[in-house]
Amino acid sequence: MSLETKRIKELFGYARTLTKEQGVGVMAGRAVGFFKRRFFGKKARYLPSKQTLEAQRTDAAANADSWPTISILTPLYNTPPQFLQQFLDSVQAQTAPNWQLVLVDASDDAHPDVGETVRTRAAQDKRIVYAKIENKGIAANTNEAAKLAAGEYLALADHDDMLAPHAVYCMSKALAESGAAFAYSDEALFEKTPEHPRVGHFKPDYAPEYLMAVNYICHLAVFKKSLFDAVGGERPACDGAQDHDLFLRLIDEMQRLDPAARPLHIPQVLYYWRVHAASTSGGTAAKPYVEKAAQKAVADHLAATGRQGRVEPGKFPGTCHVVWDIPEPQPLVSILIPNKDHTDDLEKCLHSIYAKTTYENFEVIVIENNSTDPATAAYYQKLPERYDRARVVTYKGGFNFSRINNFGRRYAAGKYLLLLNNDVEVINGDWLTQMVGECSQPGVGICGAMLYYPDDTIQHAGIITGLGGYAGHSHKYHKRGGSGYMFRLATVQDFSAVTAACLLVRTAVYDELHGLDEEFTVAYNDVDFCLRVRGAGWRIVWTPYAELYHYESKSRGSDENDPAKKARFDAEHERLYAVHGRENILHDPYYSPSLSLDYEDFRESGDLRNLK
Numbered sequence: 001m002s003l004e005t006k007r008i009k010e011l012f013g014y015a016r017t018l019t020k021e022q023g024v025g026v027m028a029g030r031a032v033g034f035f036k037r038r039f040f041g042k043k044a045r046y047l048p049s050k051q052t053l054e055a056q057r058t059d060a061a062a063n064a065d066s067w068p069t070i071s072i073l074t075p076l077y078n079t080p081p082q083f084l085q086q087f088l089d090s091v092q093a094q095t096a097p098n099w100q101l102v103l104v105d106a107s108d109d110a111h112p113d114v115g116e117t118v119r120t121r122a123a124q125d126k127r128i129v130y131a132k133i134e135n136k137g138i139a140a141n142t143n144e145a146a147k148l149a150a151g152e153y154l155a156l157a158d159h160d161d162m163l164a165p166h167a168v169y170c171m172s173k174a175l176a177e178s179g180a181a182f183a184y185s186d187e188a189l190f191e192k193t194p195e196h197p198r199v200g201h202f203k204p205d206y207a208p209e210y211l212m213a214v215n216y217i218c219h220l221a222v223f224k225k226s227l228f229d230a231v232g233g234e235r236p237a238c239d240g241a242q243d244h245d246l247f248l249r250l251i252d253e254m255q256r257l258d259p260a261a262r263p264l265h266i267p268q269v270l271y272y273w274r275v276h277a278a279s280t281s282g283g284t285a286a287k288p289y290v291e292k293a294a295q296k297a298v299a300d301h302l303a304a305t306g307r308q309g310r311v312e313p314g315k316f317p318g319t320c321h322v323v324w325d326i327p328e329p330q331p332l333v334s335i336l337i338p339n340k341d342h343t344d345d346l347e348k349c350l351h352s353i354y355a356k357t358t359y360e361n362f363e364v365i366v367i368e369n370n371s372t373d374p375a376t377a378a379y380y381q382k383l384p385e386r387y388d389r390a391r392v393v394t395y396k397g398g399f400n401f402s403r404i405n406n407f408g409r410r411y412a413a414g415k416y417l418l419l420l421n422n423d424v425e426v427i428n429g430d431w432l433t434q435m436v437g438e439c440s441q442p443g444v445g446i447c448g449a450m451l452y453y454p455d456d457t458i459q460h461a462g463i464i465t466g467l468g469g470y471a472g473h474s475h476k477y478h479k480r481g482g483s484g485y486m487f488r489l490a491t492v493q494d495f496s497a498v499t500a501a502c503l504l505v506r507t508a509v510y511d512e513l514h515g516l517d518e519e520f521t522v523a524y525n526d527v528d529f530c531l532r533v534r535g536a537g538w539r540i541v542w543t544p545y546a547e548l549y550h551y552e553s554k555s556r557g558s559d560e561n562d563p564a565k566k567a568r569f570d571a572e573h574e575r576l577y578a579v580h581g582r583e584n585i586l587h588d589p590y591y592s593p594s595l596s597l598d599y600e601d602f603r604e605s606g607d608l609r610n611l612k
Contacts, residue, residue, distance in 0.1 A: 044195045046269035056169045060096035067172040069098045071151030075141035076105040076159045083160040090162035096169035101128045104145040106135035139234035139242040155222045160274045167270035171222050182223040182263040185270035194272040202592035206262040213491035214319045215244035219271035240290040245297035315490040316483045324437030330361040334414030338367045338404045339422045343379040352426035359432035364390035367408040402516035402525045421501040423551040431546035435504045438541045445509040445538025448498020449546035456480040459550045462495035462542040466586040471527045476600040485602030492543045496588050497530035523572040
């Protein structure tokens with residue numbers, strides 16, 4: 001079955017479910033939005049309507065006096081005239097008046113037009129502040145601009161980009177209402193005008209592991225001037241990744257004062273990032289020094305927060321990978337593998353573990369449940385002789401994935417439990433080392449892995465709640481080796497859930513949450529468990545550096561053609577909503593309301609109604 005056929009089949013299945021649960025009207029609305037976007041163009045698709053912008057102007061005229069002023073810091077250097085005019089126009093066209101634009105000009109003598117253009121604008125609008133400075137690099141120049149800022153908050157904008165017309169309005173109103181010290185928005189890439197954007201970057205809410213791997217925050221970032229001053233501004237030593245470095249240090253300072261503090265994400269496209277030869281919007285290959293600067297920023301962040309690891313280049317330019325130090329002695333990992341017959345699958349799984357795994361301190365507990373093949377008993381009898389630290393325990397009762405794993409946990413002595421399907425095969429030797437390194441980090445309770453189908457397409461790269469109405473796998477069916485959406489296939493990052501086909505959890509956390517919920521007999525037990533772990537204050541991390549093949553559910557078969565199994569599956573759908581709330585399921589903080597809930601490939605929502 002082709003990739004497109006798989007997606008079409010699953011989309012029609014979702015359409016049937018949506019029609020049944022929410023009616024023909026909701027389904028028709030989704031379909032209309034999809035076809036409008038697909039077939040009738042994308043002009044100005046991230047911009048609010050003219051009526052909305054006018055309503056913002058009216059609101060701001062009445063209320064902006066109580067909102068903070070945002071000083072926009074923009075170093076200039078030989079800025080092309082057209083780019084500069086477009087940037088200035090975008091600032092002066094804001095729907096809210098509470099901004100200051102600070103322009104520090106380090107242009108050389110061959111570009112006097114830059115200063116002339118800005119001085120003309122400044123004479124007409126007192127909110128524009130201009131100063132000629134010596135060029136000392138982007139970080140030092142930004143710091144010079146900050147000295148002239150009068151606003152309570154600072155924003156960073158590049159001289160060749162553009163602000164969305166509602167940027168100041170959305171930011172200042174949200175900051176006034178929330179009191180947040182730091183906020184960031186979504187962004188879009190463009191070449192000529194924002195009315196014809198190339199692509200949007202729709203970001204998750206604050207995701208600390210993802211931020212260490214790549215600067216996903218980028219633009220538009222707004223933060224208190226007092227916070228900027230407290231960390232000493234930007235660091236010239238990190239020129240090229242100075243914003244990434246700044247964001248990490250701002251958050252460190254926020255969390256020093258309040259461990260629960262986090263930046264506020266505003267899911268609106270408030271910034272337009274121009275794509276041209278010298279810009280990092282087209283990738284860091286345009287500025288190779290960015291990579292080393294980013295690695296320094298992350299390494300210094302680790303040192304500042306007392307975390308032990310080394311920073312390496314990531315899988316793609318512009319990304320980083322932290323290889324965490326493993327505690328000594330290595331903590332014991334108890335690998336729990338439920339099994340019913342299918343000894344060929346189990347043998348492939350165990351052989352790959354023992355032949356490839358470089359992590360040494362683990363035990364294997366095979367949880368026998370209801371096997372009927374006499375050859376299985378013979379296989380079990382020889383297993384402890386063939387595989388050191390492996391044993392079989394026998395569960396009695398009907399199939400219940402949650403209950404089987406909870407039973408197996410009673411026999412586990414490890415500091416960590418690895419829930420593992422019997423139909424997986426290890427690919428890289430350091431898979432378990434990588435997972436233990438992630439799971440041992442402060443605040444992390446669970447780590448998941450990258451799982452591939454045998455044809456080297458993605459089976460699991462983290463779980464997004466709300467996909468298909470309930471939950472789905474990130475980048476499912478994507479070809480192996482790609483970077484994914486905003487590097488989300490290639491970086492360690494935060495998710496709401498990961499699959500229990502390969503899930504490492506602290507044993508103390510498993511026990512604290514009383515293990516898997518046995519009311520979820522087959523489906524969604526992992527999603528429910530991860531959501532409960534998150535609710536208890538722990539984070540869920542996924543790593544692409546632990547790779548396994550997954551011969552998905554081969555040992556259990558499909559639920560689709562069995563009426564009893566389908567009824568059970570439907571009941572578990574409903575239980576997921578009942579336990580966690582439908583709105584919570586449909587609004588995953590590590591996804592975006594501007595991305596589709598109908599597909600797993602991070603394509604834009606059909607109607608982008610969140611942006612209107």
